[in-house]
Amino acid sequence: MSRAGPHALRVRARRMLTTLDIRDILIIDRLTLDLKPGLNALTGETGAGKSILLDALGFVLGWRGRADVLRAGASLGEVTAAFQITADHAAQAVLQAAGLPGDDTLILRRSIAADGRKSAFVNDRRAGAEILRDLGETLVELHGQADDRGLLNPRGHRALLDAVGRLDLGPVRQAWATLRQARADLAAAEAALATGRAEESFLRHAVAELDALDPQPGEEAALDTARRLMQAAERIRADIVRAAAALGDDGAEGAIRNARRWLEGVADRAEGRLEAPLAALSRVMGELSEAQSGVEACLEALTFDTDDLERCEERLFAIRALARKHGVLADDLGAFAADQRARLAVLDNGAAHLAGLQQALAAAEATYQAQAGDITARRRATAARLDADMARELIPLKLDRAVFLTEVTPGEAGPDGVDLVTFTAATNPGAPSGPLNKIASGGELSRFLLALKVCLTQNTPGLTMIFDEIDRGVGGATADAVGRRLRSLAEGAQVLVVTHSPQVAAQAGHHWRVEKRVDKTGQTLSAVTALPENDRVEEIARMLAGDVVTDAARAAAGALLAAT
16 A cells, blocks of 8 residues: 555656566566555565566667566567656657657567567657657666666766756867867967978978969960970971961962953853853852961961070970879869968968967967866765755664765866766765775665765656665665665655565555466566565565464564554
8 A cells, every 4th residue: 555645646646667568578477566656575485587677668669778678488478668757757758759648658668589670669669769768767766786777886976967957068079179279279280380390491482483484374285285286387388388288279269260250251142041150150269268368377477586496495394294293184273373372371370370379378278278167066075965954864764973075175176067076985984984885884875875866866756666675685674774774765656676675565555466476388487476464464574484474474564554
């Protein structure tokens, strides 16, 4: 039964894992677990399969875990998890970004075939494992024996503290990116300037030489054509002159003119027989005139001074020599000259350019330091709040004399600021603080981590929280304190706890027993049974007494349940 009021039940029921359906996974053949709001306890003998339920849940949430989850002999294994979520739940944003349908019911399904192929579906739409993981981060918070969220690893403490304070790292990351770019720009400019200084003399000579020659695109081909024409002019000019004479008055033109004059003089007496020849001669005269014009133009082009050839060859050879010298095509000399001028301009303007880049770097450094300083201040404020929250959480867990301290110390600058964050603890007054796993004993460490988990997730509504043997190493009154804190925590969120502690199990509003059985074929299978109140007494008595459950154990179990 649940110990929260009806309104709290209604709120929780809208933000919870409602159903976990498992088919042919590990040693589970068929299992449907209908979970409830509040504190849910899963108990059973060691090796009965309690952790297998978490493996199955991790599989459907896309967690990276064991790969061989298919039950031996099965062709297809499948896990389906159904969640109730609100319209403003963080999972809705993940669904929207992935283009998946969203509602107040979220159904995740994942299967694995015998050949290892996996398929995943979100609300009956195919999805990838990455989408399952993104959704899982908004739906389920797991704390296991291996502390998979890295609470004991200082390298993750800064990110956890930032999440508690909901710090926006966007401005400091942008400032860091700007600072890195400013440093890179200055270094590149300094390197370019140093390289330019080393070859300044060559650059100035090359630019002067290129500017003096001023080669133009296509000029080399034009000069080569003109040179070849001038070289051939003397050989062909004599024949062209003779051809011009043959076409002129003393040649074809005079003869044709005379012929036409003679024919025109007798045409009126030839009864029209000379009209066609006269017309043909007129056409010939026109073609002849065009031929004469072309020949005369060619003669004019072939008329040059010998100095012209020398000048043409001199420029052509100069362009080709300069192209070979700089290893470019003759037509690319103009672009090459522009590039050399630009490099020379960098040298000439180098000091002013460097000064500008140095100013930009100084401004970027100032902006980054301001943003990083703001993040440091926010982290220190968040650390103080976290330490105060932890102090309150440790009291009901019977660690009221212990001290938890979040240390924020200077570190190497980076995109997330300049801070190192470490969670430390001192279990006794006056004792030096140190890393959690170095200072606390097994039972103390479990309680520290429970308190820390509560503080880190208190601003993340809508999570189903799972604790895998959080009570290890504790017993008696301390275990009872852990159980009561879990029950209190479950008043604001759905909590599942895998436990061997009767004190913790007694605090649960809902209780499931996990046990192994051997079927008719000799296969070992795991089963989960929801326990009514009478069966809870028997299960808690087993947890108290071991293999032989006595009446005294049953009485103690009843007393534990009554005390809750």
